[in-house]
Amino acid sequence: MDAIKEAINSFCSPVAIFTTAIFMFALFMAFPKQMTNKWVAGAIGLGVVGFFIFGMQDAHFKDIVGKADNLPIVGMIFIFGYFTWFAMKKAVENDERIAAGQPTWEKTESEEKVLVFPYLIYIEFVIALLYAAALVYWAILVQAPLEDPANPTLSPNPSKAPWYFLGLQEMLVYFDPWLAGVLFPTVIIVGLCAIPYIDNDPKTSGYYCFKQRRWAITAFMFGFWILWLVLIMVGTFLRGPNWNFFGPFEVWTAHKVVPLINVNLSEFFYIKWLGIALPQNWFIRELPGFAALFIYFILIPKALERTVFKKLYERIGAARYHILIALTFMMIALPLKMYFRWAFNLKYIIAIPEFFFNI
Amino acid sequence: MTEETPKTPEPKKPEAAPQPPKAQEPAAGAGPKPAVPASPAAAKPVTPVVRPAVPVAKKPASAPAGKPAGPASPERRKFMMSWLSFAWIAFSAATVAALSTTLRFLFPNVLFEPKMAFKIGKPDEYDLGKVDTRWEDRYGVWIIRSPEGIYALSTVCTHLGCKPSWLENEQKFKCPCHGSGFYKSGINFEGPAPRPLERFAISLADDGQILVDKSLKFQYEKGEWTKPLALLPV
Numbered sequence: 065m066d067a068i069k070e071a072i073n074s075f076c077s078p079v080a081i082f083t084t085a086i087f088m089f090a091l092f093m094a095f096p097k098q099m100t101n102k103w104v105a106g107a108i109g110l111g112v113v114g115f116f117i118f119g120m121q122d123a124h125f126k127d128i129v130g131k132a133d134n135l136p137i138v139g140m141i142f143i144f145g146y147f148t149w150f151a152m153k154k155a156v157e158n159d160e161r162i163a164a165g166q167p168t169w170e171k172t173e174s175e176e177k178v179l180v181f182p183y184l185i186y187i188e189f190v191i192a193l194l195y196a197a198a199l200v201y202w203a204i205l206v207q208a209p210l211e212d213p214a215n216p217t218l219s220p221n222p223s224k225a226p227w228y229f230l231g232l233q234e235m236l237v238y239f240d241p242w243l244a245g246v247l248f249p250t251v252i253i254v255g256l257c258a259i260p261y262i263d264n265d266p267k268t269s270g271y272y273c274f275k276q277r278r279w280a281i282t283a284f285m286f287g288f289w290i291l292w293l294v295l296i297m298v299g300t301f302l303r304g305p306n307w308n309f310f311g312p313f314e315v316w317t318a319h320k321v322v323p324l325i326n327v328n329l330s331e332f333f334y335i336k337w338l339g340i341a342l343p344q345n346w347f348i349r350e351l352p353g354f355a356a357l358f359i360y361f362i363l364i365p366k367a368l369e370r371t372v373f374k375k376l377y378e379r380i381g382a383a384r385y386h387i388l389i390a391l392t393f394m395m396i397a398l399p400l401k402m403y404f405r406w407a408f409n410l411k412y413i414i415a416i417p418e419f420f421f422n423i
Numbered sequence: 424m425t426e427e428t429p430k431t432p433e434p435k436k437p438e439a440a441p442q443p444p445k446a447q448e449p450a451a452g453a454g455p456k457p458a459v460p461a462s463p464a465a466a467k468p469v470t471p472v473v474r475p476a477v478p479v480a481k482k483p484a485s486a487p488a489g490k491p492a493g494p495a496s497p498e499r500r501k502f503m504m505s506w507l508s509f510a511w512i513a514f515s516a517a518t519v520a521a522l523s524t525t526l527r528f529l530f531p532n533v534l535f536e537p538k539m540a541f542k543i544g545k546p547d548e549y550d551l552g553k554v555d556t557r558w559e560d561r562y563g564v565w566i567i568r569s570p571e572g573i574y575a576l577s578t579v580c581t582h583l584g585c586k587p588s589w590l591e592n593e594q595k596f597k598c599p600c601h602g603s604g605f606y607k608s609g610i611n612f613e614g615p616a617p618r619p620l621e622r623f624a625i626s627l628a629d630d631g632q633i634l635v636d637k638s639l640k641f642q643y644e645k646g647e648w649t650k651p652l653a654l655l656p657v
């Protein structure tokens with residue numbers, strides 16, 4: 065027992081969790097048919113449940129997972145897992161139907177019409193009753209996690225954002241507050257609003273499908289699962305005092321020391337590679353960072369536009385293409401920067417504390 | 424209105440009476456019609472039957488008829504107006520009152536406004552090489568005595584403003600929110616904090632006590648730590 069816990073603890077680290085999640089995600093997107101198969105999906109689901117049951121035997125694990133603040137996250141894992149599986153399953157079915165020249169599942173179903181009342185309304189009513197009952201029981205059984213009145217001289221350790229913001233808080237570890245706290249949330253919201261204008265192809269609306277929308281679905285699910293849900297889970301269960309990373313069976317102590325020396329790109333470039341002191345002028349100092357961003361956000365998209373994405377560019381036009389690329393590249397930049405931090409302790413690509421501007 | 428109309432023609436159609444209690448709009452509308460003299464079966468034929476019975480009545484449900492209720496309507500309208508306006512005024516007043524209570528939220532329940540300048544005792548009360556946390560709750564400063572002198576460090580993390588804690592064993596300040604770490608000098612060395620902690624003006628008062636003035640702050644990245652008030656030489 066303890067050996068297993070030890071092994072899990074020592075395996076867990078931000079980079080291991082994140083990489084495993086990306087790997088699972090890639091597997092799911094590459095083999096949707098096999099992964100949504102009832103045996104495979106059932107095994108995964110049982111595995112997760114089994115892990116929780118196994119973990120609940122551990123006092124510390126139970127403490128963290130059973131916290132009133134954290135219950136929604138446990139629910140979230142199962143609810144979103146289930147619905148992702150469900151949608152993907154339907155999509156795979158429809159893909160097969162389409163390939164065989166049959167009408168989609170939704171089409172067949174909608175041919176036979178039933179009345180909203182009572183068929184739909186009754187279901188909704190029953191579900192609403194169940195939900196209401198569940199909420200009442202939840203409210204009665206679990207004490208609300210209220211704390212003392214606000215006190216600016218007292219930061220609880222660890223200090224955690226509300227659970228739905230824990231993904232952002234996790235990003236704050238890797239990014240400047242302006243980026244992770246202001247720019248990213250804005251871009252996420254605006255970007256989500258922009259999706260129907262970028263992808264205005266009506267072809268596949270009204271039914272589940274995957275093949276015809278492979279990239280759109282993959283991109284969205286990556287943002288949703290990896291960059292939002294996984295980060296929330298990490299922030300909830302695995303970040304302890306001093307925002308250090310703790311394995312699921314590790315005891316949260318404020319004295320865990322994790323050496324984290326972070327180095328800016330400019331320091332890498334001038335001190336490590338060129339072997340000279342940092343230039344005084346901030347612009348010259350941050351030139352490597354500007355160059356890196358220029359290559360990433362301007363040159364690479366330009367190159368792709370001429371080669372790989374030529375067809376896409378012609379189909380959706382310049383304006384859509386540029387918005388799409390800007391959003392996608394920002395989304396990819398997020399995990400990229402996190403990996404740079406893990407691999408090279410890279411702190412900021414551009415760091416101008418003079419203006420409070422860091423990327 | 425449809426329910427009221429059958430009430431008035433009582434003498435004519437006794438069958439109409441049992442209908443209203445059911446109060447089923449669709450049924451009541453459809454029900455009485457066949458009973459009415461054989462005329463075109465629609466909603467309209469009902470009204471002609473009602474009208475002859477109504478004209479002299481003082482306060483019938485005149486709305487559907489419109490014209491015949493001539494003499495009674497101005498007063499009735501006045502009456503309606505006064506009640507209606509009363510209701511609206513009451514409603515708006517209640518709404519405004521309810522909303523105005525939200526203004527209360529603009530004023531925090533807990534106010535933290537300690538004095539900006541304060542005395543913190545004699546220099547020899549502070550041990551060399553120690554981070555003194557005795558004022559952190561009251562004034563939000565750490566007092567540190569280094570070989571060069573005494574300085575007052577702000578307890579506000581330069582990342583997003585949480586309060587780091589001093590870890591004696593690890594000899595560093597560590598922020599609980601996103602894990603920024605600072606040396607004893609206040610210089611940031613780990614985590615996302617973009618710049619060192621700020622220092623406050625520190626000097627000796629006339630009575631020999633140390634005087635810290637938080638209204639004057641010194642930032643390392645602006646090269647201000649070398650300014651005279653940033654450090655109290657001892």
Ligand code: FES
Binds near residue numbers: 581584600601
């Ligand atoms: S507020 Fe201190 S690390 Fe974010």
